[in-house]
Amino acid sequence: MSRYWSEVVKHLTPYIPGEQPKLANLVKLNTNENPYGPSPRAIEAIRAELGDALRLYPDPNADALKAAIANCHGVDARQVFVGNGSDEVLAHVFLGLLRHARPILFPDVTYSFYPVYAGLYEVPFETVPLADDFSIRVDDYLKPNGGIIFPNPNAPTGRLLPLAEIERLLEGNSDSVVVIDEAYVDFGGDSAISLIGRFPNLLVVHTLSKSRSLAGLRVGFAVGDAGLIEALERVKNSFNSYPLDRLAIAGAVAAINDREHFERTRLAVMATRARLIADLSGLGFDVVPSAANFVFARHAKRDAAALALALRERNIIVRHFKLPRIDQHLRITVGTDAQCATLISALRAILAAT
Ligand SMILES: Cc1ncc(COP(=O)(O)O)c(C=O)c1O
Numbered sequence: 178m179s180r181y182w183s184e185v186v187k188h189l190t191p192y193i194p195g196e197q198p199k200l201a202n203l204v205k206l207n208t209n210e211n212p213y214g215p216s217p218r219a220i221e222a223i224r225a226e227l228g229d230a231l232r233l234y235p236d237p238n239a240d241a242l243k244a245a246i247a248n249c250h251g252v253d254a255r256q257v258f259v260g261n262g263s264d265e266v267l268a269h270v271f272l273g274l275l276r277h278a279r280p281i282l283f284p285d286v287t288y289s290f291y292p293v294y295a296g297l298y299e300v301p302f303e304t305v306p307l308a309d310d311f312s313i314r315v316d317d318y319l320k321p322n323g324g325i326i327f328p329n330p331n332a333p334t335g336r337l338l339p340l341a342e343i344e345r346l347l348e349g350n351s352d353s354v355v356v357i358d359e360a361y362v363d364f365g366g367d368s369a370i371s372l373i374g375r376f377p378n379l380l381v382v383h384t385l386s387k388s389r390s391l392a393g394l395r396v397g398f399a400v401g402d403a404g405l406i407e408a409l410e411r412v413k414n415s416f417n418s419y420p421l422d423r424l425a426i427a428g429a430v431a432a433i434n435d436r437e438h439f440e441r442t443r444l445a446v447m448a449t450r451a452r453l454i455a456d457l458s459g460l461g462f463d464v465v466p467s468a469a470n471f472v473f474a475r476h477a478k479r480d481a482a483a484l485a486l487a488l489r490e491r492n493i494i495v496r497h498f499k500l501p502r503i504d505q506h507l508r509i510t511v512g513t514d515a516q517c518a519t520l521i522s523a524l525r526a527i528l529a530a531t
Contacts, residue, residue: 185297188296189293189296189297190292190293190296191293192289192290192293194208195207195208195209195496196208196494198494200492202492203492203493203494204492204493204494204512204516204519204520205494205510205512206471206493206494206495206509206510206511206512206516206520207494207495207496207508207510208392208496208510209332209361209387209469209470209471209508209510210386210387210390210392210510211387211388211389211390211392211442211446211470212446212510212511212512212513212516213390213442213445213446213513214390215389215390215391215394215428215432215438216389216390216431216432216435216438216439217438218431218432218434218435218438219389219391219394219428219429219431219432219435220428221431222427222428222430222431223394223424223427223428223431225427226423226424226427226428227424230423231423233423234419235419235421235422235423235425235426236426237414237418237419239259239421239426240254241426241430242259242396242398242421242426242429242430242433243257243259243398245429245430245433245434246259246398246400246433249433249434250368250370250400251370252370252373252400253403255403255406256373256400256401256402256403256406257398257399257400257406258398258399258400258401258406258409258410258413259396259397259398259420259421259429260396260397260398260399260409260413260420260421261395261396261397261417261420261421261425262384262386262395262396262397263358263360263382263383263384263386263397263398263399264290264397265395265397265420266382266397266398266399266409267290267291267294267326267356267358267382267397268294268297268298269409269412269413269416270326270356270380270382270399270409271291271294271295271297271298271300272298272412273408273409273411273412274324274354274356274380274405274408274409275300275323275324275326275354275356276298276299276300276323277300277323277324277353278301278323279301279321279322279323279353280301280302280303280322280323281295281300281301281302281303281322281323281324281325281326282302282303282304282305282318282322282324282325282326283302283304283305283325283326283327284304284305284306284307284313284327284331285304285305285306285307285501285502286307286311286331286333286334286500286502286503287304287327287328287331287332288327288328288332288333288358288360289498289500291326300323301323303322305317305318307331307334307502310336310465311331311334311336311465311473312336312338313327313331313336313338313342315338315342315345315346315349318346318349318350319346319349319350322350322353323353324353324354324355324356325346325350325353325354325355325356326355326356326358327356327357327358328357328358328359328360328361329343329357329358329359329362329366329369330361330362330364330365330366330467330468330469332360332361332469332471333471333473333496333498333503333506333508334465334473335361335465335466335467335468335469335471335472335473336465336466336467336468337365337366337466337468340366340367340369340371340372343355343357343369343372344372347372347375347376347378347379350378351376351378352378353378354378354379354380354405355376355378355379355380356380356381356382357369357379357380357381357382358382359381359382359383360382360383360384360386360387361387361388361468361469361470361471362383362468363387363388363439363443364387364388364443364446364447364450364468364469364470365447365467365468365469366468368381369381370400373400373401373402376402377402377404377405378402378405379401379402380399380400380401380402380405381399381400381401382397382398382399383397383398383399383400384396384397384398385397385429385432385433387470388439388442388443388470389429389432389433389439390432390442391428391429391432394424394425394428394429395421395425396421396425396428396429446470446511449511449512449513449514449517450467450470450472450511452514452517453472453509453511453517453520453521454467454472456517456521457472457474457509457521457524460476460521460524460525460528461476461477461478461528462474462475462476462477463475463476463477465506470510470511471508471509471510471511472508472509472511473503473506473507473508473509474506474507474509475505475506475507476505476528479528480505481497481504481505481506481507482497482499482504484507484524484527485497485507487523487527488520488523488524488527491523491527493519493520493523495507495508495509495510495520496508496509496510
């Protein structure tokens, strides 16, 4: 605390990102990164961009990237917004589309950045309890609100809400913006982007951090009606004209265009996830059905914080949230087969030891 702080800063509760330890030889299963590298074509494109052109500003509109995303998802480039990671896109969404007099709605168990943005931009919100099995009950969102936001699949549960339910949610909320954060949708869900032509109040947010394996490049995007996109552009152009640098634009375009790498790696993650769920269940864990690149699991007899600590002593990091309803769960990123095998044998040893 310093006496020079503004009132806003004094009252912030910042988000705490998953740890990025500076240790070698870790089995790092705590921040839902992709265990496979990015597309080699993306790396090549970034290398090709490294040169004299870096003295010039990048394209403030990232038109090449918007065109690649539009082409990939069968939409118009005017329906695409791009930002420095989907976190930045989400921040602009809170200020540009969700800040109204009525409270916005999101689940009680969800991405913990949402209440942080709400705090930063003074957006009133109400949390809506998930059902006991962690599913989202659309009926609970059919009431007056200033907007709705949740990830699908949800984080940190991994549970997917079927597209037909999203449609029902949209039909019942034509007066407010519905934001579906599809950070993990490529690992097992159908994207709501297919609905944007029918629902001018739908905004779908994606990231290249997970299924495109580019968390380090910081690229995210939103797809929705051109009117919603214009709101985000107005916020962006009042904040930072160049959120994506030249390297990010070049790498992201190549990654989006490399369908083969994308399909192969996401299918590999999904196959490993099925084995991981079976192995965890065999060790006595209840695992929430997952459509994401992580699983959310609770052991019938063991304390989750103690398990996380015992894993850490064996150089394996998973995520444990000290939060109501989920403090007995572990969120485990799907790694390579070898990483998951290391995790399972460590858990087997930990469970056998005491
Ligand atoms: C649900 C959800 N949305 C958005 C993000 C942010 O992703 P990024 O800023 O890397 O695009 C994350 C990151 O873990 C997430 O879990």
